[in-house]
Amino acid sequence: MDEISNGMAASAIEGARWRKSAYSNPSGNCVEVAPLPGGDVAVRNSRHPAGPALIYSRGEIAAFIQAAKNGDFDDLAL
Known part of the structure; x- marks a missing residue:
């Protein structure tokens, strides 16, 4: 597998199990995630499955999830 990097085509991440x-x-307007070898997590737009993937560390994902649970982003849903 080639090196996985931020912004690469999500379709180029071999073996990714998107969920x-x-x-x-x-209607398909959602975000999909896939665990990567080494512990990073890829994120893509489900409407553009071959589009760019953003790559985050487990720590970054954990911080985002905790902030969402704490309501830090609730204003964005209004």
Whole structure:
């Protein structure tokens, strides 16, 4: 596998097992995530599965999830 890097085509991440939340919109407007070898996590837009993937460390993902649980982003849903 070539080196995985931020902004690379999500379709180029070999063996990625993409998944989305059970709360996802049925029209396909959602974010998908895939664990990567070494512990990083790839994120892509489900409407553009071959589009760019953003790559985050487990620590970055954990901080984002905790902030979402704490309501830090609730204003964005209004």
